[in-house]
Amino acid sequence: MNLNLNPFDLSGKIALISGASGSLGSAAAVALGAAGAAVAVAGRDLAVLEPVVDGLRERGIEATAVAGDPLSPESVHAMVATAASALGPIDILVTAAGMNKPAPIVEQSVEDWDAIVDSQLKTTWLLCKEVGATMIERGAGGKVVLIGSQRGSLGMANYSAYSPAKAAVHLLARTLAWEWGPHGINVNCVAPGLFRSSLTEWMWDDEEVYKRLLARIPVGRLGEAYDCTGAIVYLASAASDFVTGSVLAVDGGYTAG
Numbered sequence: 001m002n003l004n005l006n007p008f009d010l011s012g013k014i015a016l017i018s019g020a021s022g023s024l025g026s027a028a029a030v031a032l033g034a035a036g037a038a039v040a041v042a043g044r045d046l047a048v049l050e051p052v053v054d055g056l057r058e059r060g061i062e063a064t065a066v067a068g069d070p071l072s073p074e075s076v077h078a079m080v081a082t083a084a085s086a087l088g089p090i091d092i093l094v095t096a097a098g099m100n101k102p103a104p105i106v107e108q109s110v111e112d113w114d115a116i117v118d119s120q121l122k123t124t125w126l127l128c129k130e131v132g133a134t135m136i137e138r139g140a141g142g143k144v145v146l147i148g149s150q151r152g153s154l155g156m157a158n159y160s161a162y163s164p165a166k167a168a169v170h171l172l173a174r175t176l177a178w179e180w181g182p183h184g185i186n187v188n189c190v191a192p193g194l195f196r197s198s199l200t201e202w203m204w205d206d207e208e209v210y211k212r213l214l215a216r217i218p219v220g221r222l223g224e225a226y227d228c229t230g231a232i233v234y235l236a237s238a239a240s241d242f243v244t245g246s247v248l249a250v251d252g253g254y255t256a257g
Contacts, residue, residue, distance in 0.1 A: 008035055010236065011037075014040070015037040016092070017093075018095050018096055019043060021045070024096050025096035028096060029052065030229070031232060032232070039063045040065070041066070042065075042066045042067070043067060043097070044068070064087060070119075073129075080127075092142065094145045094147070095123070095124045096147045098165075102159060104157070120165035120168075121165045124146055124169055125172065141184030141185055143237070143240070144185060145188055145189070145190060145236055146173045146189045148189040149166040152168075152169060153249075173247065181244060186241065194217060195223040195228070217251070217252040218253035219252040223251070223252060
């Protein structure tokens with residue numbers, strides 16, 4: 001038996017993280033970099049990404065920024081190629097981009113529905129398609145970590161676009177686990193619960209809503225971005241070599257009962 005005494009070590013690995021200017025994406029970049037990976041942070045706006053890169057480099061992490069339109073196949077292709085040119089072939093993909101505009105279904109515009117679903121699902125699909133092709137061609141395996149949500153498993157009023165989109169992300173992870181398993185590529189999903197971020201700010205702005213939701217969390221607090229980083233490093237590392245097609249809840253116990 002070959003026992004890896006440091007299965008979480010990512011030295012020599014190259015990670016690409018979408019949505020890296022957000023709280024979860026930037027925390028994931030720091031965690032993967034601290035584990036030894038070189039990190040390419042991706043998003044729409046280079047000016048927003050540059051401070052993230054500066055922060056990583058200040059920690060001694062090799063990092064670069066790649067900007068483009070995550071809904072354009074040509075732009076996604078260019079972003080992946082630029083990241084690989086700067087750092088090397090991509091071993092790890094983390095998809096942390098997305099947005100939400102909660103509204104009752106009878107009031108939500110089709111344009112907002114399209115924007116939410118595209119930001120959560122289409123961007124993830126395009127990145128998987130592009131990075132997966134490079135991993136398969138290289139023949140060295142890889143790790144793909146999609147960011148889902150507990151709302152991909154549980155319904156919630158005013159989330160008729162977001163919840164179905166996240167459910168599709170969960171199923172995309174399971175589908176690609178079957179499709180890419182023979183290529184040595186592990187595909188898993190992290191499903192955060194109620195986390196403090198710009199997407200959920202409206203929940204704790206309303207004290208009654210906040211108290212009601214907090215009462216459902218056994219650990220008694222909201223999640224913070226760093227609460228997800230251990231799960232992401234685990235699924236990006238050799239520690240999870242026999243784990244694929246899983247949706248790992250990181251929700252303080254919200255979905256336990």
